[in-house]
Amino acid sequence: MMFEAPIQRLIDELARLPGIGRKSAQRLAFHILHVEEEDARRLAESILSMRSEVRLCDRCFNVTDSEECSICRDLRRDPSTMCVVERPQDIVVVEKTQEFRGRYHVLGGSISPIEGIGPDQLRMRELVARIEDEQVSEVIVATNPTVEGDTTALYLARLLKPLGVRVTRLASGLPVGGDLDYADELTLGRALVGRREM
Amino acid sequence: MELGWIELSGYRCYPEIRVEPAPGVNVFVGDNGSGKTSLLEAIGYLSSLRSFRGAPDAALVRTGDEAALVRGEFVAGERSLRVEVEIPVEGRRRVLVNGKRPSSRAEVVSAVPLVAFLPDDLDLVKRGPSQRRDYLDDLAAGLWPSAGAERTDYERALRQRNTLLRKEGRRADRATLDVWDDRLSHLGAMVIRRRLELLERLEPRLSALYAELGERPEVFTTRYEGAPLGPLSLSDVPGLRERLLDALGAARGADLERRVTTVGPHRDEVVAIIGDRDLRTRASQGEQRTVALGLRVAAYEMLREEKGATPVLVLDDVFSELDPGRSRRLVEKLPGGQVFVSTAREEEVPLVGTRWSVAGGRVTVREGE
Structure with missing residues (x-):
């Protein structure tokens, strides 16, 4: 089903984001439609300013807002x-x-x-x-x-x-603090293969 | 383990259905093309996250729909396992197990034991080695969660190496190929080890089943032939990784030339032998059929013993291919548990149970049953 063009355009854009399906995109778009205009503006501006202000560190390529x-x-x-x-x-x-x-x-x-x-x-x-x-x-x-x-x-x-x-x-193994019977079989299997001498 | 209910929407010919099968035998009766096999395929999908017809995911979505939804709940005693899959025409499918994302496909596959007998099971014995490799790998994944993960990783690494060869050919970076060879030999040796372990367990079981399914008693054996390592047995497992690595190195020139990986478990052959005869070339069609049935029965028995739960059984249009004697003996070998049968001619099915009509995208229980 298609919505009015401006809404559909936002839904399409949101649906291109990772982890966002059609239904979530619709929900987000209608949420944004109903919030205060000021909140919507802040969201749009923070997306743009992130893109213009953030760059990669010259040394390690982490994200940063300066040279390093x-x-x-x-x-x-x-x-x-x-x-x-x-x-x-x-x-x-x-x-x-x-x-x-x-x-x-x-x-x-x-x-x-x-x-x-x-x-x-x-x-x-x-x-x-x-x-x-x-x-x-x-x-x-x-x-x-x-x-x-x-x-x-x-x-x-x-x-x-x-x-x-x-x-x-990095070693792969069990999640800490949990019971052994909560670990999934694959993680436990890897932990068994990578076991250590005590 | 039993399927308590299944819901399909936008799956193959089904706009939307919900079926609550009986705990025992369920026979789906319908004309060809009515959707019987699609329903069984969906039940299988919940267990293996794959179509047993080998259809790609996109083909499962009903024409005109954006996505198919397959949901169902398996029950074993106090435990219940709800599996939900959304299969979009484009993009990645989403899987939830009891409302949470599983860590891998292997986790699902080993959680719901299911064995499907299919109309072209004879190919297991008659055709090339890929059907036999898949049979072994699927069964290993059902029995041992790590085996499923090893196979998935091997296939992934293989696809990566093949892509590198295809895209770059002779220009492929040697150091990158070296690390793929290392991963491939490591994962490949694990895949082969699982297959050899399974074959060792299958041989005595198949020998017994061969007679129980009505043939003159003969010993069933197998010969595993590595490409290019030759005959392999469990005693070869130590050192297998190094031999595979050497073989990949020796084949490097040919691989660069042909732009594909020419050695490894994805090329291995499994020869089935009855008495001293190669089953593929020197056995009758009846003998081949018995071994094909035996392979499925053996999978059923091994899953039941190892998992401590009776597998769900799917018999897709199986009885039309069997003579009455084999049909009867097959049924005798499959005690208890939940069974799903599809047929166009219900008089062929020697099983008592709930009968369903399948027609026009609807599945309804027969009156008076």
Whole structure:
């Protein structure tokens, strides 16, 4: 079913967003139609200003509003360890742990010929340059535990080890604080395979 | 395990239906093209998240609709499992299990044991190796959740490597190919290991079933032939990964030339042998049919034993292909549980149960039953 042109146009745009189907797009559009005009304006302006103000960090390719991101500017961070992630939003997740005090490097994805992404499309050359410039001694590979993420991790290990740097990979295992019987079989299976000596 | 209800909307020929099947035998009677197989296919889809007819997802959506919706609830004792799938014509499908997104397809596949007997099951024995590989991989995924994930990952890695070869050919980056070879040999060795484990369990079971289904007793064996590793058995599993990696390396030139991965479990052959005869070339059609039935019965028995739940059984137009003796012995081998049968000629079905009429996109229970 088609709505009046201005409404339909917004529904179509919203439905192009990831995770938004036709029904959600309709609900969002009608919500926006009924809120105060000021609220709708703020939403539109924040989308535009995000696009014009946000850029990528010159050093690590995190999102930032200046030349270097706040993590790269922070002199208390340890430059000798570097965590390599696929996307900027992965940094936020690692930061929340409060366990990592080094710096980051955002690859921009993972090796996936189906999507036309090879090592040349990822920021591998920049990573190698940084490891030499910044005297990094350990690289923690935090790519996703998928076929593509695992393959990218392996590629990185082979690329970086000859540089004399220690390369580690995030462990995969059980969610903490939950009962064993709540873990899904796949996670538990991986945790069994990757079990540790005590 | 039993299907308590199923709802379809925009699925194949069904605008909208809800069926609450009986816990025992359900026979769907209808003319050809009335939608019997589509209904059974939808039941199978809830278990395997795939069409057992091999149809791509988009083909399941009713012409003119944007998406198909398949929902149903399986019950086993106190436990219930609601599976809901939205299949759009374009884009990704959405799956919910008890209202939550499952972590993977493998999680669903191993949760709902279901075995389907299909009209062209004879292909399992008669045709090329891909049907036998799929049979083994599907059964392994039903038995062991990790096996399903390993197979999915292998297929994904294979598709990635093939895409790289197809797009780049001789220009493909060697270091990138090296890492794909590494992943592929790692995952491939796991896929082969599962198949070999299954074959070892299947052999004695099939030997027994062969006689029980009415043939002269003979021993059933198999020969697993790796491409290009040759005959493989469980004792080859240690070191298999390294051999696969070497084989991928040796085939690199040919792969670059032909722009496709020419070695690995996706090319392996499984030879079925009865007595000392290759079932494909030196057995009668009746013997082939018995082994095909036996393979499905064995899957049913193994799932029941390993999962501790009786699988849902789907018999799609199976009895029209069987002589009365084989039909009767097949029914004797399948005790208890919920059964879905489709037929155009109900007198062929040697089972007592609820009879349904299927016509015009509607499924109705027969009067007086």
